[in-house]
Amino acid sequence: MRSSSANQRGFFFNVDWLTVLLYLILVTIGWFNIHSAVFDPKHPEVIGFDTNYGKQLVYIIAGVVLAIVILLLDNRFFIAFASIFYAITIILLIAVLIVGRNVGGNQAWIPLGSFRLQPSEFAKVTTCLLLARYLSGPNIRITEWKSFLAAGAIIGVPMMLIMLQPDTGSTLVFCSLIFVLYREGLSPWFLIVIALIIALFVLTLLFNQLYLILSLVVLGLLVIWMFKHYRQVVFAVLIGLAISISFIFSVKYIYGHVLKQHQKERIDILLGLTTDLKKKGYNVNQSKIAIGSGKLWGKGYLQGTQTRYSFVPAQSTDFIFCTIGEEWGFAGSLTLIGIYLFLLLRLVAIAERQRSPFSRIYGYGVASILFFHVMINIGMTIGIVPVIGIPLPLISYGGSSLWSFTILLFILVKLDSNRMGTISPA
Template sequence: MNARNSSKGIDWLLVGLYMMLCAIGVISIFGATYKEGEPILQSFTSFKTDYSKQLIFWLLAMVIAVIIMVTDSKFFTATANLWYAFGIVLLLLVFPFHTEIKGTRSIIRFASFQLQPADLCKVFVALALAKYLSRVETDFSKTKSQLIATAIALTPAILSILQQETGLALVYFSFFLVMFREGLPAGILIIGFSFAVLVVATLLMEPNTLAMILTGIALAAIYILRRQIKRRKQILITIVGIWMVCVGIQRFLVPYVFESVLQPYQVKRIYDTIGKDYAPSGGTAVLEEAPAKKKDDGGDYNVKQSKIAIGSGGLAGKGLLKGTQTRYDFVPEQRTDFIFCTIGEGFGFIGSFILMAIYFLLLMRIITVAERQRSVFSRAYAYGVASILFFHIAINICMTIGLAPVIGIPLPFISYGGTSLITFTAALFILIRLDADRQMVLR
């Protein structure tokens, strides 16, 4: 494909939004990590500072973007399953060759280079899921097809959990939004949402009180539906079954997950988010603090300092390099997980609003691009990209303001990190390439 054809049909609005976000990311990392007295130009060209390294990552990402843009879009359709298999192999290689960093065992290190397959695999899952959904023989109204699609999406999540990377594992659940767009019954999403509500209620309420409420709801449902005589037996069995499942989740599943699956510091973060103290079932066990994290008596030092930083920014912010919370390392991980508080303190509500507006435009543009596709593959992939970005944006920002537990996922295109930036760049530019060739792609 020649240069002229590769540039034809490109959605330059998506490219422009991408460039803006990457530039904001470099500026934010600079604002959080620049040390007073260093020559600015020299520090940007030394490739030893975090912001100069981020520039290198950006340049590398742009090289990958150009390669994607000169590649025929049919290549991604044809090789989707191969990329997925490659991603699974990378995840499996983590087990014997991982390096434990900050409590996670999901990173492979090659000399000074680090690779996190759980992050990279998101793109491969989006491709493979789109490939499966676009197959002529796939009837997504059947349970078998829905289970296969679920297995494609959640297999990397299971492997990530085994590598103690719960945060990235949760991202893979965003692919259910893609399945919903392609015909997954709304009832399944409702069940999933209800499960989440039940888990939160289990944490917030006393066990006996919640059990009584669930029993009351079941009895009320039986009373309301009592007049449907022909289906009374089926309705009764269904309601009793749902009641038993809910009580089972409350009494056994949630305690088991919190005591045996999640790490103690992860459970502590969840309880800090809902404002409750956590004591293991033993009653006297001492919780481990997240590795390499600062702490205070409340155990939620990161979030407290992040909220102070964002609040101190006020309406217009203190200005670049003038923040106190982020400039003097009061906020841990401020260049990665908590980069949003750097923007909030430096540029205030106005700067934060502008960033949110850019993200909103990006997501809306991706959805617009998705709906104009002529192939199921391109549409499903576009919704996959939108779902991944939405989950990252929503959880990361809610995490920094105390509305979600600290699960350690980056803010797209903004947070420091080569794997993250390259992954998001590749995901977005594959979409741009597919969209540019949409007039040539059949189902």
């Protein structure tokens, strides 16, 4: 009996209550801003399914219950069932392509009565679990091609299925897991190459192809002349030039035949290649107006005219940050970003203090996904990244999103509560 009581006290003190507090702060901020964005005086009740804020409060209560259940589970449960959970989400991602409901051009939801389940949200959790299980296995080295390709397959399979919906935003979220691979020993050259590919893609759209190719050739010849006595450098530069020039020629094809029309229009608007404030550029333009109108301290709670009167589309989901900017101003927006930054730093610190490789890898997966969501969501509302439709974690309206981030966070909190122990794949 004493041993059991001691274990319970130990568990209580080992739980990272600061992370739990940050979670509760964020979901509370989220609910108040959803309430303000879509408040309807005809339906003043806060619990129920007549309004988005009523539904969200129910989702939050269910999320807290879910978090408690996770904290009561054994750590070994997550690694033991990682493969099964991953397989279930893959089956659901296939099912959504067959029986899913199309909303806004994406067939990403499975209707369950009045609730719509979005499997892609939960796929983030199960992918992190299986990736952590695989990379923490014996004789797995991410620097070896076999291990790298296997890890890439774990990440790539749900990405391909989600892309078929098609949901570009949710697909790109999985790219953030490259940071996990980097932490586990992947060469930084992979990150550099990815950054160069993105930069070259943008430059190809902005400038004449011939001028861009000539500039790269001149730069390449200059590097070859400087390092002419180093054959490896010369060879690498020649290979790089060949690949870059081939990529430049392929960009037009990708842009014209792979990307959808609305995606091309959003990129054109972002890069300043076209202006369309009434149609495709309307969302971002109204978003910037709403955030800018909040000035330093904001208009006050329930006083956001731009968001409350539907000038900003999706004001309680993808563009919820507009409500924060308009009603709480620059100060409120900066405070929210500060809370997210504090949470991200906390998650990295938690991941680094784990003795178990599984827990450390999973922790970096959580931090990477959260970072990507926050950066892209806020970035698209202020017009510095294309609008790809991903929620602001724990703030945006939606049960699937809220529960998936709850599961992500609290599995890590649970693993961390037993950080002095070690768990490894069977």
